[in-house]
Structures are given as C-alpha cells and as structure tokens.
Amino acid sequence: MSGTLSTAAPFGSAAHLSCRECGHTTDLGPTFACEECFGPLEISYDFGTVTREQIEAGPASIWRYAPLLPVPADVATRPTTNPGWTRLVRATNLGRELGLTNLHVKDDSGNPTHSFKDRVVAIAVQAAHAFGYTTLSCSSTGNLAGAVGAAAARAGLDSCVFIPSxxxxxxxxxxxxYGGRLIAIDGTYDEVNRFCSELIGDELGEKWGFVNVNLRPYYAEGSKTLAYEIAEQLGWRLPEQIVVPVASGSQLTKIDKGFRELVKLGLVEDTPYKVIGAQGSGCAPVSQAYKDGIDVIRPVRQPDTIAKSLAIGNPADGPYVLDIARRSGGTVEDVTDDEIRAAVKQLARTEGIFAETAGGVTVGVLKKLADAGRLDPEALTVVINSGDGLKTLDAVSDCGPTATIKPSLDAFRATL
Amino acid sequence: MSGTLSTAAPFGSAAHLSCRECGHTTDLGPTFACEECFGPLEISYDFGTVTREQIEAGPASIWRYAPLLPVPADVATRPTTNPGWTRLVRATNLGRELGLTNLHVKDDSGNPTHSFKDRVVAIAVQAAHAFGYTTLSCSSTGNLAGAVGAAAARAGLDSCVFIPSxxxxxxxxxxxxYGGRLIAIDGTYDEVNRFCSELIGDELGEKWGFVNVNLRPYYAEGSKTLAYEIAEQLGWRLPEQIVVPVASGSQLTKIDKGFRELVKLGLVEDTPYKVIGAQGSGCAPVSQAYKDGIDVIRPVRQPDTIAKSLAIGNPADGPYVLDIARRSGGTVEDVTDDEIRAAVKQLARTEGIFAETAGGVTVGVLKKLADAGRLDPEALTVVINSGDGLKTLDAVSDCGPTATIKPSLDAFRATL
Known part of the structure; x- marks a missing residue:
C-alpha cells in the first residue's frame, strides 16, 4: 500500500499508530497490522486542552469532536455527509415496560444513510484524502455499502463496492x-472478502482506500463519537449501564475508548459504567465465549440470524469485547430471532423508533437482562440502535392491518 | 367536534384562528373552516420579542422555534419525536452540474421517520393534548401514516390510521x-378520505384528532419550521430562490409565512425571494393553472406520477401557491417520471443524498429551470428534499451492479 500525506496536519491531534497487543508504535500511515507482532494498530493522540464550551460551540455533527479525532481542524468546512449528533431519546415508555426508571435510546438511524456506519466512513474519507487515495472501497452486505457510496459521492471520490451477487x-x-462502481461477486461473503484481500495486495488496489482494511485504524475511531455524544447529551456524564451491538466488536471497544478519553480530558467525572455486548443467537461467538468463561473466540462458520448486519462469524475485536465486559462488570448476551423481532416491535410501539434488526438485538438483550434481574433498574442506562428498520423490513413482515373493511361506519364500528 | 383546553397556555403565542379568505377571527379550537364563509382557518400570533440568541440556545429540533409555534413553552421536555434541525447541505457538486454557484439542499430525510411529516405531526400532537383527544388519526398512503404512528407511540396516544387496502x-x-390501529379500506384513496369525513362527523370520531382535518390549522404550522431552519442555517438570511414540492400546497404556503414572520420579528433582513413550486407532470394541477395564467385549479381525477406523496389531484392550498409564486417572481413547474428518476439519481451521485421521488420532483424542476436559463445562476438557492429514497425504491429499481464477476483479479481487471 502506498500514499503520502497531502495536507498540513491532516490527522489533527493523532500522534501515531500503536499496536494493541505489543504496544509497538509506528508513524501514521495506511497500515493496519503491527510490523512486530501483526497485532491490530490503533491511533494514539497528543490531546491539547479541550473544553466543553469549545465542543458545544461546534457543529451539530461528529465534527464538534474534531479535536478528538484523526481529522484536520477544518474538517467541518469540507464536503462530508456530516453524520452524527443523532437523538438521545429519553425512553420512559419502554423503561416502564422493562422496569428501568432511567433509560435512554441512542438512535443512530438519524444518520445520513441511516446507520452508524456514516460515522466511521466519514473519518475514513479524511484518511483517504490524506493518503492521496481517490477511490474509496469496501466489501459489504448492507449498511456499509450505502455509507461508502454516499460519502464518496459527496467528497468527490470514486467508489468501488464489492457485494455477493x-x-x-x-x-x-x-x-x-450513489453512482459509484458496484461489483457483484459470484460467491459467498467470505469469498468476496478474500477477493478484496487479494486486490489490496495487487497493483489494481494500490491507490485504493479500503475503509475497513488499510484505513481501518482511522475508520474505527469514528465509533468514539457515539460515546462523546452520549456523554454530552446526558449533560456531560457517563451512563452507568450501556448496551452495545457486537459485530466485529469494534464499536463497543471504541465506545469504551471514547468514555475513557473524556475522563482523561476532565470533560466528565470518572464514574463507573458497565458495558454490555449484544449479539444475535445465530451468530454469537463472543457471547458464547463469555458464557464459557474463555478468552478464545470460536468462529461461527454458518451465521444464521436475522440480524445480518451483526453476523460476523470471526469478530476481530471479540477478545477486547470480552475484556471490557469483564473489567467493567458488564456482560455479553444474545437473543433469538423471535426475541429480536419482538424487540423491534416493542421499541417502535413504545418510543416510535423503528430499528433495524441490530436494534432489536440490543433492545432484546436489554429486556432479557432486565427480566432476569441482571440490571440495576434505577441506573442511568443507554441502549444503542445502530440502524434503520426500513432496511430490514422482512423482520416485521407479519405487521399488517388490524382489520380490512368496506368504507362504512357500520363496518368500522364492528372492528371496535 | 368537541374538546377542551387542558393546560395553561397550551398554544404559546398563538392568539386566534383567522380565515384566510374573509379575515374573520375565532377562538383557538379544534376547527378548520370559517363559520362565516367556510374558508380555511389559520393561526395568528401575538409574538413577543424573540431573539436569535434565544433560538440558538434551544434544542437541535423544531422546538428551538417553540415561541413561534402553537405549542406550550415547555414542549421540548415532553415526549415527542423531536423532529427537525435537519441538514442544510452545501451542494457544490450538484450546483456545478446545473450551473448554479450557490446551491443548498434542505434534506428532510433526516427526520425521525424520514420525511417532513414529522414536523407537522409533532405540532398536531400538542393540539391533540390541548383539546383532550387521546386518539391521533389520519388517512394516508405513506409518509403521514408512519409519522402519526411514531408520534402517537412516543406521546402515549392511541392512533388509528386509514389506508387503501x-x-x-x-x-x-x-x-x-408502531402498534397503533391500522384499518385497511376496500376502496380508492378518495373513498378512504370520504369515509374519514363521515367518521369525523360521527360520535365514533368525536374524541379523535385527525391531524390533517380538525387539527389542520395547528398541523400545517409545522411546515414553517422549514423556513426558520433554512434562514438560520444560512446565517440568518433568506434564500433568493427556493424550490418547494407541491402536494396540497400547504408546505409552500407555510414556508412563505415563516420567512415573512422572521422579517417581521427583525430576525432576518427583508430581502426578496422567489418561491418556485414543483409537481410531477402526472399530477400537476397547480403547475397547469400557473401556465394557463388562471386562478382556478382544475382537479386531476386520475393522478399518474411516481411521486405518489405529491399526488393530490385537488390541492386545497393551490390558489395560495399561485399567489405566492406570482407575487414573489417565482413560478410553478412540473417534471415527468423520467425526469424525476434522473433527478433522484443525480442528487445521490453528486451529493450522497438518496431522496424519495418528491425530492426527484424538486431537483428535477431545479434542473429544468436551470437548463432553460430561468434561474439566476449566482443567487442563493435552496431546494427541498422532503423524504427518503428507502421509501420509494421502485423509482430506481433499474440501479444495479456495474458488473457481475467470478472472484478473481483477472475477472475484475476485465471490467475496467
């Protein structure tokens, strides 16, 4: 992979890449694996002083947190999709049903392409600019494809997305x-991924930014903004319990990183929070490892869950999720397809939020734990909805009319 | 219709209802037609002093404009969907293609149920509370049904939505x-509407708030917030050209009302703006009347356009739209289904915004007028996207992969 820095301070306060396994550090570049131990790289920062007032005066998007992200200071003036600053909904009705007195839903369906992926892709776009890449790429089966297509269109980048045919x-x-190139591959999603790995190593993919491969350390930082927003929207404090969906595990890991950064910067008090990971039972390798009390994630070869956006059989950040759940006094839990469907409907019925199946997973796990008495019913609790029900309509296709009648008052009266 | 006021100052600075035809005024109540001349009623206000600073310190939703709406002062603390404060996107890429140097897209797909209807329904919910109605109702073929269902769920109201079967x-x-009652009626949309009119007059519907019938004067005011947001997001100034979709014509009428209120309150300078109405050619009664130079709207009996959310054959506010377009130096124009499809794709490709067909109508009209030299290419121009492409996927069902290949680099190379 090649690429050179093209603007002054394109990564803001980001200082270097450090290996999450061995701690080895390396310069900021389009690379994702440690040269010493092949562990995953993540971004470290030299934060200056950042104040609440400074953030509050910023735009109503993730760019209000630009000083805490690997992006240039002027990022808000650039053509991006301006994701984030989505609603934190005080969920009194849902809380009442679940016996939780202080519940909030972080509803990321309000993002430009209606999933949290807009956050991570927006950061990847800035990294692509910095490294001189003019094509944005990914393999995807859903939310990521739309987020990449939209962000590339807006930024004036080419895009090439690979999907199973x-x-x-x-x-x-x-x-x-969104008009980018879309290549359908005759094969499974795993074969699409393998093809993309080949492509990155070939001269064909040399000048391409694969958002979740060679740009992954930058891309992943976008999930920190969920933590920042939740804390700010709660009035600059940390939640006490938070339920987060687990696909690769990156979102959960970065939310934890975001909370810890806020504490370190003195923006919130250092209060304890429990992190709860949520998976669909048909693809629950992290939940299984948690229940088995082991550190090794056994890959799921044939995911079988309606929460397809979470169906990663071999989640890269699984071990970190286990660490965080155990260290924080949280847990990892999973729910069946029926529980997911019921939770999607319960959230819609109680709070008017139509979530994709991933939101059914987090709300379903919330309910499962609440019913089992495994949550503190009075604790400040946040549950994340990461996507939009319009993209997974099949999950609630049994919804329909209460009654079908002739257009007459008598016919209507008979339905009451 | 019955109903009594249930809280102190439930309508904020709203003073009374006045007839748009004869000027007769009446007390605020659940009524929509003038007792003197049967003309449509709208809300008049006694605004106090409202400052930019006061608004800017408010929430990131339409409730920042609570002092300008018929809602209680504490509305932001009540359970609503918190719609509004959607993105105003600087559309440099689209502008370049159209030869417009200062173009912005007001993207209302970011609302909670992804259309501008969340704005109007949120106001109707407050009126329902004020009049003691516990059931929210409407007839709908799409966006309104979702907005009513979600808002009622969140507010703890029952809902009953009528649709053609x-x-x-x-x-x-x-x-x-969202779990409310959904009644499918064997009949056309017109028959559903007629049935609803019967229901309002019957004891069955006595305690019901039909958002766009007996609550219509309140409901319609929600569209003013589009004007307020656009002006504030432009840095407290009015646009010079604005393209607005026309279904009933209410949105366009209320945007004009909102701009004039901002001028009257001294919040923006009194600069001229041209208002342009946009319709689909398959249901363009207002555009036709404009072209014919007449004041009477000839109803379209068989609407035939892919912009179904705009397909109102006999638009109640049509004459007011004609007035505003003529008075402001704007126009009313329409575009064909092919032009709508092309515009949806052009907006997605250039700005990463996936609009529903109504957005294809406004962007299509923008392009048609720009191509014909009928717009000022350097004027500050805003085009409204009122909904989300995920709800009208059929319109772009010809979109698909650039190529379908085997998972090999050679196969991919052959596509380039």
Missing part, C-alpha cells in the same frame, strides 16, 4: 444509487 | 409497526 434487490439498489 | 406491502409494514 445473491444480495437482496433492495440492498443492491441502495448500494448502487 | 391495496397499498404496497412495505408501506403497510411502516404504517403498522
């Missing part, structure tokens, strides 16, 4: 409407 | 997922 028609439309 | 499966899911 048997994807649902709706998802193909969403992946292609 | 032949509606698309996707729309039925969205209309029913």
């Amino acid at each position: 048997d994807l649902e028609k709706e998802k193909i439309v969403v992946a292609s409407v | 032949d509606l698309e499966k996707e729309k039925i899911v969205v209309a029913s997922v």
Whole structure:
C-alpha cells in the first residue's frame, strides 16, 4: 500500500499508530497490522486542552469532536455527509415496560444513510484524502455499502463496492444509487472478502482506500463519537449501564475508548459504567465465549440470524469485547430471532423508533437482562440502535392491518 | 367536534384562528373552516420579542422555534419525536452540474421517520393534548401514516390510521409497526378520505384528532419550521430562490409565512425571494393553472406520477401557491417520471443524498429551470428534499451492479 500525506496536519491531534497487543508504535500511515507482532494498530493522540464550551460551540455533527479525532481542524468546512449528533431519546415508555426508571435510546438511524456506519466512513474519507487515495472501497452486505457510496459521492471520490451477487434487490439498489462502481461477486461473503484481500495486495488496489482494511485504524475511531455524544447529551456524564451491538466488536471497544478519553480530558467525572455486548443467537461467538468463561473466540462458520448486519462469524475485536465486559462488570448476551423481532416491535410501539434488526438485538438483550434481574433498574442506562428498520423490513413482515373493511361506519364500528 | 383546553397556555403565542379568505377571527379550537364563509382557518400570533440568541440556545429540533409555534413553552421536555434541525447541505457538486454557484439542499430525510411529516405531526400532537383527544388519526398512503404512528407511540396516544387496502406491502409494514390501529379500506384513496369525513362527523370520531382535518390549522404550522431552519442555517438570511414540492400546497404556503414572520420579528433582513413550486407532470394541477395564467385549479381525477406523496389531484392550498409564486417572481413547474428518476439519481451521485421521488420532483424542476436559463445562476438557492429514497425504491429499481464477476483479479481487471 502506498500514499503520502497531502495536507498540513491532516490527522489533527493523532500522534501515531500503536499496536494493541505489543504496544509497538509506528508513524501514521495506511497500515493496519503491527510490523512486530501483526497485532491490530490503533491511533494514539497528543490531546491539547479541550473544553466543553469549545465542543458545544461546534457543529451539530461528529465534527464538534474534531479535536478528538484523526481529522484536520477544518474538517467541518469540507464536503462530508456530516453524520452524527443523532437523538438521545429519553425512553420512559419502554423503561416502564422493562422496569428501568432511567433509560435512554441512542438512535443512530438519524444518520445520513441511516446507520452508524456514516460515522466511521466519514473519518475514513479524511484518511483517504490524506493518503492521496481517490477511490474509496469496501466489501459489504448492507449498511456499509450505502455509507461508502454516499460519502464518496459527496467528497468527490470514486467508489468501488464489492457485494455477493445473491444480495437482496433492495440492498443492491441502495448500494448502487450513489453512482459509484458496484461489483457483484459470484460467491459467498467470505469469498468476496478474500477477493478484496487479494486486490489490496495487487497493483489494481494500490491507490485504493479500503475503509475497513488499510484505513481501518482511522475508520474505527469514528465509533468514539457515539460515546462523546452520549456523554454530552446526558449533560456531560457517563451512563452507568450501556448496551452495545457486537459485530466485529469494534464499536463497543471504541465506545469504551471514547468514555475513557473524556475522563482523561476532565470533560466528565470518572464514574463507573458497565458495558454490555449484544449479539444475535445465530451468530454469537463472543457471547458464547463469555458464557464459557474463555478468552478464545470460536468462529461461527454458518451465521444464521436475522440480524445480518451483526453476523460476523470471526469478530476481530471479540477478545477486547470480552475484556471490557469483564473489567467493567458488564456482560455479553444474545437473543433469538423471535426475541429480536419482538424487540423491534416493542421499541417502535413504545418510543416510535423503528430499528433495524441490530436494534432489536440490543433492545432484546436489554429486556432479557432486565427480566432476569441482571440490571440495576434505577441506573442511568443507554441502549444503542445502530440502524434503520426500513432496511430490514422482512423482520416485521407479519405487521399488517388490524382489520380490512368496506368504507362504512357500520363496518368500522364492528372492528371496535 | 368537541374538546377542551387542558393546560395553561397550551398554544404559546398563538392568539386566534383567522380565515384566510374573509379575515374573520375565532377562538383557538379544534376547527378548520370559517363559520362565516367556510374558508380555511389559520393561526395568528401575538409574538413577543424573540431573539436569535434565544433560538440558538434551544434544542437541535423544531422546538428551538417553540415561541413561534402553537405549542406550550415547555414542549421540548415532553415526549415527542423531536423532529427537525435537519441538514442544510452545501451542494457544490450538484450546483456545478446545473450551473448554479450557490446551491443548498434542505434534506428532510433526516427526520425521525424520514420525511417532513414529522414536523407537522409533532405540532398536531400538542393540539391533540390541548383539546383532550387521546386518539391521533389520519388517512394516508405513506409518509403521514408512519409519522402519526411514531408520534402517537412516543406521546402515549392511541392512533388509528386509514389506508387503501391495496397499498404496497412495505408501506403497510411502516404504517403498522408502531402498534397503533391500522384499518385497511376496500376502496380508492378518495373513498378512504370520504369515509374519514363521515367518521369525523360521527360520535365514533368525536374524541379523535385527525391531524390533517380538525387539527389542520395547528398541523400545517409545522411546515414553517422549514423556513426558520433554512434562514438560520444560512446565517440568518433568506434564500433568493427556493424550490418547494407541491402536494396540497400547504408546505409552500407555510414556508412563505415563516420567512415573512422572521422579517417581521427583525430576525432576518427583508430581502426578496422567489418561491418556485414543483409537481410531477402526472399530477400537476397547480403547475397547469400557473401556465394557463388562471386562478382556478382544475382537479386531476386520475393522478399518474411516481411521486405518489405529491399526488393530490385537488390541492386545497393551490390558489395560495399561485399567489405566492406570482407575487414573489417565482413560478410553478412540473417534471415527468423520467425526469424525476434522473433527478433522484443525480442528487445521490453528486451529493450522497438518496431522496424519495418528491425530492426527484424538486431537483428535477431545479434542473429544468436551470437548463432553460430561468434561474439566476449566482443567487442563493435552496431546494427541498422532503423524504427518503428507502421509501420509494421502485423509482430506481433499474440501479444495479456495474458488473457481475467470478472472484478473481483477472475477472475484475476485465471490467475496467
């Protein structure tokens, strides 16, 4: 992989890449694996002083946190999708049903392409600019394809998204409407991923930014903004319990990183919080390892869950999720397809939020733990909805009319 | 219709209802037609002093404008969907293609149920509370059903939505997922509407708030917030050209009202603006009347446009739209289904915004007028996208993969 820095301070306060396994540090570059131990690299910062007032005066998007991200200081003036600053909803009705008196839903369906992926892709775009990449790429089966297509269009980058050719028609439309290249691969999602790895090593992919491969250390930092927003929207304090979906595990890991940064910067008090990971039972390798009390994630070869956006059989950040859940006094739990469907409907019925199946997983786990008495019912609790129900309509396809009638008052009266 | 005021100052600075035809005024109540001339009633206000600073310190939702709306002062603390404060996108890429140097897209797909209807329904909910109605109702073929279902769920109101029974499966899911009553009527949309009118006059509907009938004067005011947000997001100034979709015509009328209020309150300078109405050619009664130079709207009996959310054959506010377009030096124009499809794709490709067909109508009209030299290319221009492409996927169902290949570098190379 190649690429040179193209602007002054393109990464803001980001200082270097450090290996999460051995701690080895290296310069900021388009690389994702430690040269010493092949461990995953993540970004370390030299934060200056950052104040609440400074943040509050910023834009209503993730760019209010630009000083805490690997992006240039003027990022808010650049053409991006301006994701983030989504609603934190005080969920009194849902809380009442679950016996939780202080519940909030962080509703990331309000993002530009209606999933949290807009946050991470927006950071990857800035890294692509910095490294001189003019094509943004990824493999995807859904939310990521739309986020990459939209962000590239807006930023004036080319895009090339790879999908399995048997994807649902709706998802193909969403992946292609932004006008970038969309390549369907005859093969499974694993084969698409393997193909992309080959491509990155070839001269064909040399000048390409794969958001979740060679740009991954930058991309992943976008999830920290969920933590920042939650804390700010709670009035600059940390939640006491938080339920986070687990696909690769990156989102959960970065939310924890975000909270710890806020403490270190003196922006919030250092109060304890429990982090709870949520998976679909049909692809729950991290939940299984948690229950088994082991540190090794056994890959799921044939994921079988309606929460397809979480169906990563071999989650890269799984071990870190286990660490955080155990260290914080949280847990990792999973729910069945029926529980997911019921939770999607319960959230819609109680709070008017129509979540994708991943939101059904987090709300379903919340309910499962609340019912079992495994949550503090009075603790300040946040549950994340990471996407939009319009993208997973099949999950609630049994919804329909209460009654079908002739247009007459008598016919209507008979339905009451 | 009955109903009594249930809280102190439930309508904030709203003073009374006045007839738009004869000027007759009446007390605030659940009524929509003038007792003197049957003309439409709208809300008049006794605004106190309202400052930019006061507004800017408010929440990131339409409630920052609570002092300018018929809602209680504490509305932001009540359980609502908190719509509004959607992105105003500087559309440099689209502007370049259209030859417009100062173009912005007001993207209302960021609302909680992804259309501008969340704005109007949020106001109707407050009126329902004030009048003691516990059931929120409407007839709908799409966006309104979702907005009513979500807002009622969140507010703890019952809801009952009426739809034609032949509606698309996707729309039925969205209309029913929030758990309210959904009644499918065997009949056309006109028959559903007629049935609802009967219901309002019957004891069955006596305690019901039909958002766009007996609550319409309140409901309609929600569209003013589009004007307020656009002006504030432009740095407290009015645009010079604005393209607005026309269904009933209410949105356009209220945007004009909102701009004039801002001028009257001294919040923006009194600079001229041209208002341009946009319709689909398959249901363009207002555009036709404009072209014919007449004041009377000839109803379209069989609407035939892919912009179904705009397909109102007999638009109540049509004459007011004509007035405003003529008075402001704007126009009313329409575009064909092919132009709508092309515009949806052009907006997605250039700005990463996936609009529903109504957004294709406004962007299509913008392009048509720009191509014909009928716009000032350097004027500060705003085009409204009122909804989300995920709800009208059929319009772009020809989108698909650039190529379908085997998972090999050689196969990929052959596509380049």
